[in-house]
Structures are given as C-alpha cells and as structure tokens.
Amino acid sequence: MEITVVGTGYVGLVTGVCFAEVGYNVTCFDIDERKITALSQGRCPIYEPGLENMLQRNLEEGRLHFTYDSKSACKNADFIFIAVGTPENEDGSANLEYLEGAVEQIGMNLVRDAVIIIKSTVPVGTNQRMYQKLRGILPDDIQVKVVSNPEFLREGSGILDTFHADRIIVGSDDHRVGRAVADLYKPFGRPILQTDIRSAELIKYASNAFLATKISFINEVANLCEHTDANIEDVAKGMGMDARIGGQFLKAGIGYGGSCFPKDTKALEKLTEEYDYDFKILRSVIEVNSRQKHQLFEKACKMFGNLQGKRVAVLGLAFKPHTDDIREAPAIELISRLLEERADISVYDPAATRNTGNLFGSRLYYAENIDTAIKGADIVFIMTEWPQITQYDLERFPLLMRDPVIFDGRNCYDLSEAESAGLTYISIGRKAVNVSRNLENSKFQGLACRERN
Numbered sequence: 001m002e003i004t005v006v007g008t009g010y011v012g013l014v015t016g017v018c019f020a021e022v023g024y025n026v027t028c029f030d031i032d033e034r035k036i037t038a039l040s041q042g043r044c045p046i047y048e049p050g051l052e053n054m055l056q057r058n059l060e061e062g063r064l065h066f067t068y069d070s071k072s073a074c075k076n077a078d079f080i081f082i083a084v085g086t087p088e089n090e091d092g093s094a095n096l097e098y099l100e101g102a103v104e105q106i107g108m109n110l111v112r113d114a115v116i117i118i119k120s121t122v123p124v125g126t127n128q129r130m131y132q133k134l135r136g137i138l139p140d141d142i143q144v145k146v147v148s149n150p151e152f153l154r155e156g157s158g159i160l161d162t163f164h165a166d167r168i169i170v171g172s173d174d175h176r177v178g179r180a181v182a183d184l185y186k187p188f189g190r191p192i193l194q195t196d197i198r199s200a201e202l203i204k205y206a207s208n209a210f211l212a213t214k215i216s217f218i219n220e221v222a223n224l225c226e227h228t229d230a231n232i233e234d235v236a237k238g239m240g241m242d243a244r245i246g247g248q249f250l251k252a253g254i255g256y257g258g259s260c261f262p263k264d265t266k267a268l269e270k271l272t273e274e275y276d277y278d279f280k281i282l283r284s285v286i287e288v289n290s291r292q293k294h295q296l297f298e299k300a301c302k303m304f305g306n307l308q309g310k311r312v313a314v315l316g317l318a319f320k321p322h323t324d325d326i327r328e329a330p331a332i333e334l335i336s337r338l339l340e341e342r343a344d345i346s347v348y349d350p351a352a353t354r355n356t357g358n359l360f361g362s363r364l365y366y367a368e369n370i371d372t373a374i375k376g377a378d379i380v381f382i383m384t385e386w387p388q389i390t391q392y393d394l395e396r397f398p399l400l401m402r403d404p405v406i407f408d409g410r411n412c413y414d415l416s417e418a419e420s421a422g423l424t425y426i427s428i429g430r431k432a433v434n435v436s437r438n439l440e441n442s443k444f445q446g447l448a449c450r451e452r453n
C-alpha cells in the first residue's frame with residue numbers, strides 16, 4: 001500500500017510522518033524545493049513538538065521519502081492525500097489555486113488508478129469539482145476516485161491529535177472507496193464517521209465555526225464582566241461545569257487567530273452568501289473577534305493617549321503557544337498598529353521570532369528572553385500564553401520596567417499576585433489592578449490614538 005502526501009505543511013507533514021509511523025510506505029511531495037531538501041536530511045522546517053524525532057526515525061527505517069518531482073510522487077501511489085494550503089482571498093472566500101495546481105499535477109502525472117483524498121479545508125462542492133477536473137485531464141483508462149477527509153489536528157499538538165483524534169471523517173459518494181480510506185486509518189484505532197462527500201466538507205467548516213463561536217461568545221461575556229464588575233474566570237468556570245456546555249474553548253482573551261478559524265469562518269460566510277443564506281450568528285462571531293483583537297490597544301490608547309516613542313514590549317507572537325505560526329495572530333495586528341503609532345517595540349516569543357522577523361524586519365527589536373524584552377519598557381502586552389510567559393516571575397516586571405503597565409490578553413496572572421507585585425495590570429474580563437494611578441497621571445487621557453479616529 002503506497003501513500004503519497006502532497007504538501008508538507010503543518011497538516012501534510014504530520015499526516016505523512018504519522019502514516020509512516022504506523023507502518024505505511026509514504027512519499028511526501030512539495031513544490032518547495034528548500035523544504036524538501038531539509039526534510040530529506042531529517043530537518044523539520046516547522047516547529048511541531050515531537051515531529052522531528054519521528055521524522056528522522058521513519059526516514060532511517062526507510063518508510064518515509066521526500067521528493068519535489070511530481071512524476072515520482074505519483075508513480076506508485078495507491079492513495080494520494082492533498083494537504084496544500086487554502087488561504088483566504090481578499091473577499092474572504094477560500095483561495096483554491098494551490099489545490100487546483102496540485103490536482104493538475106496529479107492529473108498530468110498519474111499512470112495508474114488511485115484514490116485522491118482531499119485533506120485541505122475546502123468549500124462544499126470542491127471535491128466534486130476536483131474530480132471533474134481530474135477526469136478532464138486523465139486518459140479514460142485511468143480510474144480515480146475523490147474522497148473528502150478533512151483534518152482536525154491542532155498546531156502544537158499535531159502528532160498527539162493524529163494518534164488520539166476525536167473522530168476521522170471520510171466523505172465519499174462511493175461507500176466502498178470511502179471504506180478503503182477509512183481502513184487506512186485502522187492502525188490509529190480512532191472513531192471513524194463515513195458520510196457523503198458534501199457533508200464531510202461542511203463538517204469541517206461547521207466545527208471550526210462552532211469553536212470560534214464559543215470563543216467569541218466567552219469574549220463577549222468577558223467584556224460584559226468588565227461593565228458589571230464580575231470576573232470572567234469564575235463565570236467561565238461556572239458555565240463550563242455544566243456538561244452540556246463543557247469547559248473547553250471558554251477561555252476569554254484577545255481573540256482567535258491562526259491559519260484556520262479566521263479564514264474558515266470567513267470562507268463559510270462567503271459560502272452562505274453564494275447560497276443566499278444569511279447565517280447571522282457566524283457574521284457576529286467574525287465581527288466580535290475583529291473587535292476583540294483591538295481591545296488592549298484601545299485601552300492602552302485610553303490610558304496613555306499617545307503611544308509615540310513609548311517603549312513597548314510584546315510578549316508572545318504566535319497565535320497560540322507551542323507553535324511558530326503567526327498567521328492572523330493577534331500579536332501581529334497589534335504590532336502593526338503600534339508601528340503606526342511609532343512606538344519603540346521589542347518582542348519575544350520562544351518559537352515565532354523568525355517568522356515575525358520575516359514580516360517586520362528591522363522595525364522591531366527581537367529579544368532572546370523576557371528580561372531583555374521588557375527592560376526599560378513603559379508598557380508590556382501579553383499576546384500568547386507560552387509557559388515561559390505564564391510562569392515568569394512577576395517581581396521582575398518592576399525590577400526591569402520603569403513603571404510597569406501590563407496589558408494581558410491571555411489572563412496569565414493571578415490578580416492578587418499582580419497587585420502585590422505592584423503592577424498596573426489590565427487583563428480581559430477581570431478587574432483592572434492598580435490602574436487609577438496611571439489614569440490619574442495620564443495627561444493625555446481621553447485623547448485618541450490615530451487609528452481610532
């Protein structure tokens with residue numbers, strides 16, 4: 001049984017390595033030559049815990065191969081997984097150009113019957129369209145089937161999620177072919193749901209939209225807590241204890257980011273437009289999140305009036321801990337606004353500094369640790385709850401900063417500890433600590449930062 005995986009990003013690489021780990025012969029193909037060269041040498045181009053070790057072991061044991069030659073990628077394949085990116089178009093719809101490119105390559109290089117499995121997140125109807133596209137390219141004597149197999153892994157725990165998946169969705173209009181794909185997953189021993197092809201496509205979008213809804217909902221409750229003097233941590237805990245609600249994804253914060261929720265909610269919204277259906281909740285979820293991302297910046301503006309020349313440290317750049325992915329990360333949006341304000345910015349992240357450097361270059365100072373990042377800073381923004389940040393000794397803030405003002409977008413610290421450390425501490429949905437001092441002192445209080453006008 002030969003498996004080929006097209007696209008060696010977060011999803012494709014984890015998929016390929018995990019299939020090799022359970023014993024399949026796997027070839028991973030990517031058009032990025034540099035990535036393939038690194039991978040062939042056992043070097044993992046992305047930060048994903050445990051992946052590099054597993055990659056090296058399977059390379060050494062001869063079950064895992066890498067190529068940027070599409071011909072050899074297709075030559076012996078029985079099953080071809082496509083896991084290329086489907087980023088956002090300017091209008092919010094899913095950009096399918098990489099998928100179309102991958103399908104064309106497969107069509108031009110396939111020399112035997114194969115099952116094509118689309119793992120990329122794609123709008124309803126795409127799998128069927130890709131089948132038609134393949135049929136248009138392939139000679140009549142080569143049979144292909146297209147199966148939808150959306151992916152649910154989370155960056156930062158991709159391997160764990162693959163081996164402990166809550167469910168594996170296999171969508172096919174041919175039950176027998178769907179069964180064959182489901183059987184590939186047997187070694188993982190996880191629950192499998194076989195559906196028709198369009199339902200499988202929608203399961204992925206609906207799941208992400210639901211999780212995003214939970215986040216936007218709890219963020220709205222957090223904002224309400226600030227008005228009503230309630231504490232979001234207690235409120236969320238009390239809600240989550242109800243088994244019907246569940247405690248996961250009830251952590252209030254500075255909004256969701258990453259390569260999935262923002263683009264998938266927007267792509268789903270675009271899809272509803274195509275079908276002339278007004279999905280009201282979804283629109284609100286997106287709107288609440290884009291407002292939430294600016295909450296702390298707005299508060300800083302309110303407190304300081306003008307951030308020009310202020311020394312600002314941003315702790316945490318990745319959209320969540322344990323990944324180097326900064327796509328749609330709230331920190332990136334914050335930094336853009338701080339740059340517009342001409343703040344003097346230092347940043348720290350345990351894994352995402354390189355990616356951030358590629359984006360902002362010399363406009364930021366990239367600190368190697370928290371101490372260096374916050375030294376002499378007027379303001380700290382906490383944007384990712386990395387353990388290095390949540391476990392940081394609060395007493396060091398007043399030691400290293402002039403008059404420590406912390407805006408915490410991830411509610412990392414205990415309020416009483418922040419208070420006794422003498423921090424001015426503003427978090428999400430909780431009482432602001434020691435804040436009156438700064439508000440009183442601020443000559444510019446009430447003056448708006450540029451963007452807000």
Ligand code: NAD
Pocket residue numbers: 006007008009010011012029030031032035083084085086098099101102103105119120121122151152153154155259260
């Ligand atoms: P990614 O951007 O990390 O990787 C995509 C890879 O595809 C890149 O290495 C790129 O070079 C390669 N590629 C592009 N065109 C190609 C072609 N024609 N042939 C071969 N390779 C090609 O993407 P990702 O984050 O792994 O996401 C892949 C898909 O999975 C997306 O649809 C995404 O929405 C979905 N998904 C992602 C996650 C996640 O956590 N990242 C989780 C679930 C689902």
